[in-house]
Amino acid sequence: MAAKLPCVFLLLLVPAAAQVASFENRPITDIQFSPVQPLDPSDLARALPFQKGDPLHADDVATAIDRLFASGRFEDIVVEAEPSAGGVALHFVTQLTSFFGGLKVVGRIPHPPNRTQIASATELTLGAPFRDEDLTKAQQAVQELLKKNGMYRDTVTPVVTRDDSAQQVFLTLQIAGKKRARYEMPVIHGGTMLPDKTIFKATGWRLPIVHWWRQVTAMRTDMGVQGVLAAYQKKDRLKADVELTNLDYDAAADKVRPTLEIDPGPRVKVTPLEFNVSKRVLKRYVPVFEEHAVDDDLLAEGSRNLIDYFQGRGYYDVDVDYRVQPPKDDLETVQYVISRGQRYKVAKVSIAGNHYFKEDTIRERMYIQPASSTMRQGRYSEAFQRKDEASIADLFRSNGFRDVKVACAVDRNYHGKTGEIAVAVSIDEGRQWMVGDLVLEGFQQINADEVRGQLASAAGQPFSDVNLASDRAFVLTYYYERGFPDATFKAAATPGRTPYHVNVTYTVTEEPGNTSDA
Numbered sequence: 001m002a003a004k005l006p007c008v009f010l011l012l013l014v015p016a017a018a019q020v021a022s023f024e025n026r027p028i029t030d031i032q033f034s035p036v037q038p039l040d041p042s043d044l045a046r047a048l049p050f051q052k053g054d055p056l057h058a059d060d061v062a063t064a065i066d067r068l069f070a071s072g073r074f075e076d077i078v079v080e081a082e083p084s085a086g087g088v089a090l091h092f093v094t095q096l097t098s099f100f101g102g103l104k105v106v107g108r109i110p111h112p113p114n115r116t117q118i119a120s121a122t123e124l125t126l127g128a129p130f131r132d133e134d135l136t137k138a139q140q141a142v143q144e145l146l147k148k149n150g151m152y153r154d155t156v157t158p159v160v161t162r163d164d165s166a167q168q169v170f171l172t173l174q175i176a177g178k179k180r181a182r183y184e185m186p187v188i189h190g191g192t193m194l195p196d197k198t199i200f201k202a203t204g205w206r207l208p209i210v211h212w213w214r215q216v217t218a219m220r221t222d223m224g225v226q227g228v229l230a231a232y233q234k235k236d237r238l239k240a241d242v243e244l245t246n247l248d249y250d251a252a253a254d255k256v257r258p259t260l261e262i263d264p265g266p267r268v269k270v271t272p273l274e275f276n277v278s279k280r281v282l283k284r285y286v287p288v289f290e291e292h293a294v295d296d297d298l299l300a301e302g303s304r305n306l307i308d309y310f311q312g313r314g315y316y317d318v319d320v321d322y323r324v325q326p327p328k329d330d331l332e333t334v335q336y337v338i339s340r341g342q343r344y345k346v347a348k349v350s351i352a353g354n355h356y357f358k359e360d361t362i363r364e365r366m367y368i369q370p371a372s373s374t375m376r377q378g379r380y381s382e383a384f385q386r387k388d389e390a391s392i393a394d395l396f397r398s399n400g401f402r403d404v405k406v407a408c409a410v411d412r413n414y415h416g417k418t419g420e421i422a423v424a425v426s427i428d429e430g431r432q433w434m435v436g437d438l439v440l441e442g443f444q445q446i447n448a449d450e451v452r453g454q455l456a457s458a459a460g461q462p463f464s465d466v467n468l469a470s471d472r473a474f475v476l477t478y479y480y481e482r483g484f485p486d487a488t489f490k491a492a493a494t495p496g497r498t499p500y501h502v503n504v505t506y507t508v509t510e511e512p513g514n515t516s517d518a
Helices: 002-021 041-047 058-070 115-121 132-148 196-203 218-234 279-285 296-311 359-363 382-397 448-452 465-481
Strands: 028-034 074-084 087-096 098-108 155-163 168-176 187-189 241-250 255-263 267-273 319-324 331-339 345-352 405-411 420-428 434-441 488-495 501-509
Touching: 041 058, 058 074, 058 087, 098 115, 115 132, 132 155, 132 168, 132 218, 132 241, 196 218, 196 255, 218 241, 218 255, 279 296, 296 319, 296 331, 345 359, 359 382, 382 405, 382 420, 434 448, 465 488, 465 501
Parallel strands: 028 087, 098 168, 187 255, 267 331, 345 420, 434 501
Antiparallel strands: 074 087, 155 168, 241 255, 319 331, 405 420, 488 501
């Protein structure tokens, strides 16, 4: 509706202004609405920039139309003016907006689809403006949903009930369920590369042995297409494409004939070079098998996954690259060149410089782990190193150490032993910033002391941006749950009385509103 209002204004304001021009400055003797006026008197008073006895101005009439449309309660407005008792009477001829109030689905409906799916197919939203074309679209959408589920002979009869006093429309869909249609032999287009018998079996649309065709459902149709695609994947045709292009219904036989367009693509073979890994590992870590596609993004992701796989086994210097060979004789080869390098063992992980947190608290947040009975080589990689440095720094920052610095030093020849590494985590905590004073402003209808006791920030406690964000979320949720969905929150931090102390002020603007509309 909102997108159409500017055009409506242009169409209505000009004739309205032209009609009242001859009555300019005459006193308004009466204001009437036809057929009804749905607004609360106080809302109407705010919408109309004039009242009885005021002189009439064309600009005021245009403003009134704008404001009435802004209420969302009117679909169309025409203003008529006529002489009356030495003045002018205004007559607002309106067409009220109807809002969708509810939907019922009744009748014999064999599942699928269920009633929830039918209601969803209408795309009707409670409380949204409702027009006649919405009813037509909803009916057509439900009819199409039924057809996808084999119910071509079902009828959908809409029954509309209107509540003019509430400007609501209630819709009942009466569905007369009939017998569900069955599949018949599909039509196959394209260079299939597989026997038709194999394709028919992969669809699952026909019962084995007895060869009876199953009843049509949307899920069964989709699973049939995916089944054919899976049959090609098993033959290493990762680039295969299977598309359902048509479902032809034979009303006389009450059967549906699917049409499949198949592009088998070349066979794709993924092989390792320089170091052998099993096909099981390749299928697990190279996503072309899962995504049923071959492109540079998926192949690059496969390289990263294989690097993680080898680093998790101690090959921290591993390098993995891929090559795609041009298709030849219906075969496209993807080669992963794997250079493992030396295998390492994480002999030691040390932490120094921490005073505020115990070592165990820091270690439980780290990816890097020393060798143990459950992790024979330990765990280390440059990516894990970066993650651990960031994670430890975030831990300290969230507790007031705004200038913390974390660095990892890696010794790849620990105690002169080739293949053993030691990781030394160095923490420079810096000074801890604290909250000096915490001031709450604007808390009038909500008890500020009750809120203060549940805030993450408090006088004498660590100061951090994490706590500010947590407090903001808490306060706004607190207000929302108490009927203030439009409340606003602002945090300000100023230097305290001593260095490394910050005074915090939380300011709330209380804006009451309707939580059901928020």
